[in-house]
Amino acid sequence: MSFKDQVIDALGSFANKFNSLRYIMAIKASFITLMPVIIVGAFSVLISNMVLDPKNGLASFAMFSFLAPLKPIMSGINYATLNFLTIGAVFLIGIELGRINGSRSLFPGLLAVICLISITPTTIDIVVNGQTVPVKDVLARQFSDTKSLFLGMFIAILSVEIYSKLEKIDRLRIKMPDSVPPNVAASFSALLPGIITVTFIATLGFTFHAITGMHLYDAIYKVVQQPLESVVQSLPGLLVLMFVAQLFWVIGIHGNQMIKPIREPLLLGAIAVNMTAFEQGQEIPNIITMPFWDVYMSIGGSGLTIGLLLAVMIASKRREMKEIAKISFGPCVFNINEPVIFGMPIMLNPILAIPFIITPLVTGTIGYFATSMGFAGKAVVMVPWTTPPIINAWLSTAGSMGAVVTQLVCILTATLIYLPFVQVASRRADLAQREAEQAAQQANAAGK
Numbered sequence: 470m471s472f473k474d475q476v477i478d479a480l481g482s483f484a485n486k487f488n489s490l491r492y493i494m495a496i497k498a499s500f501i502t503l504m505p506v507i508i509v510g511a512f513s514v515l516i517s518n519m520v521l522d523p524k525n526g527l528a529s530f531a532m533f534s535f536l537a538p539l540k541p542i543m544s545g546i547n548y549a550t551l552n553f554l555t556i557g558a559v560f561l562i563g564i565e566l567g568r569i570n571g572s573r574s575l576f577p578g579l580l581a582v583i584c585l586i587s588i589t590p591t592t593i594d595i596v597v598n599g600q601t602v603p604v605k606d607v608l609a610r611q612f613s614d615t616k617s618l619f620l621g622m623f624i625a626i627l628s629v630e631i632y633s634k635l636e637k638i639d640r641l642r643i644k645m646p647d648s649v650p651p652n653v654a655a656s657f658s659a660l661l662p663g664i665i666t667v668t669f670i671a672t673l674g675f676t677f678h679a680i681t682g683m684h685l686y687d688a689i690y691k692v693v694q695q696p697l698e699s700v701v702q703s704l705p706g707l708l709v710l711m712f713v714a715q716l717f718w719v720i721g722i723h724g725n726q727m728i729k730p731i732r733e734p735l736l737l738g739a740i741a742v743n744m745t746a747f748e749q750g751q752e753i754p755n756i757i758t759m760p761f762w763d764v765y766m767s768i769g770g771s772g773l774t775i776g777l778l779l780a781v782m783i784a785s786k787r788r789e790m791k792e793i794a795k796i797s798f799g800p801c802v803f804n805i806n807e808p809v810i811f812g813m814p815i816m817l818n819p820i821l822a823i824p825f826i827i828t829p830l831v832t833g834t835i836g837y838f839a840t841s842m843g844f845a846g847k848a849v850v851m852v853p854w855t856t857p858p859i860i861n862a863w864l865s866t867a868g869s870m871g872a873v874v875t876q877l878v879c880i881l882t883a884t885l886i887y888l889p890f891v892q893v894a895s896r897r898a899d900l901a902q903r904e905a906e907q908a909a910q911q912a913n914a915a916g917k
Contacts, residue, residue, distance in 0.1 A: 491569045492626055493730050499561035500733040506557060507737060510550030511851035514744045517543035519867060547748050551741045552614045555621040558734075559585050562625040570633035576659050580632055581625040584667055588624065588674025588685050589617075612686060614745070615738030619694040620686050622734070628670050635662035701735045702757050704837050708830050711766055715829065718771055719815065719822040725771060736762060740851045747849035747867065756840045760848035760865035763804070764872065765836030765879055768858050770806025772825035773832060775858065776883025777809060780891040783884070787895050803855045820894045824887045831886065832879035845872040 520527045523537040560578040567577025589612045592605045611617060635641055636659065643657040674685050681688070700706035710732060714724030725732075740758035747753060769775025778801055781794040790813070797809035815821045839845040846869025852861050858880065859873055866872040 491566060495562050495565035495569060495626070496622060496730045496734075497726070498565045499558055500729070500737070502561050503554065503557055506550050507554070507741065507851050508853060510547055510741075511744055513543040513546035513550070514748050515850045515864065515867065517547065517748060544748065547744070551744055552610055554613075554615050554738075554741055555617045556582060556585075556613050558618060559621040559625045562622060563629050566626060566629045567633065570629065572633065572636070574659070576663070577629045577632060580663055580666060581628050584628040584670040585617075585621055585624045587667060587671040590684055590686070615734075615741045616690060616694070617686055618734050618738055619697075620689040623689060624670065624685075628666055631669060632659075632662050632666040635665055638662075641665075697731075698735055698739070701732075702739065702755060704757075704834065707757050707762075707837075708833060711762075711829050711833060712826065715772060715826040718810065719817065719825060721816045732762075733759075737851075740848060743847060743849050744851065753847040753849055756837060756847055758848045760851060760861070761836060761840070763852075763854050763856075764848070764858075764862045764865055764876055766829040766833040767804060767854075768832070768876065768880055768883070769801040770804050771810070771829075772806070772815065773828045773879070773883040774806040774809045774815070774825070775801050775880060776828060776885075777813070777815075777821070777824070777887045777891070779880075779884040780887035784888050784891050785895045790891075790895065802857050804857075805855070818894075820890055820897070821887075824890045828883045828886050832882055835879055835882065836875055839871065839875040839878075843871075845869055845875040 517540055518526055521536050521540040521543060523529055523534070523540075526536075527533045528535075528537040528540075559581045562578075563581030564575055564578035567574070570577075586608075589608065591607060592603050593607050593609050594601045594603050596602070641661040643660055677688070678684055701710065710728055714728045716724070717727045718724040736757065736759040739755040740760055743753050743755050743758055767773070769778070774797075778794045778798050781790050785791060785794075793809060793812045797806065797812060800806065800808055810816060813821060815825050836845065840847055846866035848865045849867050850865050852864045856864065858876060862872040862876040863869070
């Protein structure tokens, strides 16, 4: 077996093991379910600021001023969605992990939320007339929005794992007569494992605070989440994440699925923070978000294959390549590029794999510097990943024409990068065809 085959087998084996981990499966499934909530919140931000805002939106014009009083509707939707993402994620991870562990009810999701709240501070200090006044029984925003996301995932996994193990202990089950309805019997069966689990998690939070003087939220955010956010918010960290995804793609493994457990919490969290800041009229903090990934590094799908399709139309005379490009262009407009990845093909193709890997790294760099210099607006709206190019750049940045121009530059750059590789691939295909024809002629001559 060659070194190349050994590397491919090793990466494939790692991918299979990684994707089969229970926690990874639960996190991926929960964020897929959570995506519509984020998009609903995103469009409430868009409508609130571009239509209902009395200063900068459509309502700033006299004939549409009647729309301004409706802004609290969108603000309420924004608060109900984006400011409770952690609660939703914890509930969904609890349900998914519970199902994987064999639970047939929704109780593990509810238990995970209860456990998270049990370790969350519910007293905050506010300043009134120069004096600090403690306010009890309040859940501060940072404990329900994306700042608590990693703490929530940790607590959800820990609590459901403990509960699932306790649930299997026969002595902890409260058994009811056969005449009792099954759903009632199941509730009583979960009673003791649930009590023990919540007590353990609450005690863990209390003990940690008593020993360190810090809440678990502070520790997880400062030690785990904040450093990861800093890495991914840097251009090198983002490029490494994209490189890993592309590397898995070229060996036939869905690269986005591989990095999703790392990418989604961080980049979705970043766009949620931006949307909240935009809604409140504050400075937008994050350049790198989930829309940034889609708008500049995944135009037409992974590897910016829209550039490949355009390069084929321009430079290739191979009929089969042009036919694949024509068939693939429709899905590519909606950022779906499996037809070109497996049809051209790109996977296990050393010629086309090179631009497939490097192109999003180049365009991501272009998008990053265009945004950091202020030419392109920062993303403030989460749009569906299937939104066509140009439209997604305009919508996600709330109407930044600089972002649209930057995306067009990225498409042009991708086409130029793919062009020489398409020409090489076409020449090699022509050569292979001529050799095959000569071999067939020689075989026919020998047969005669």
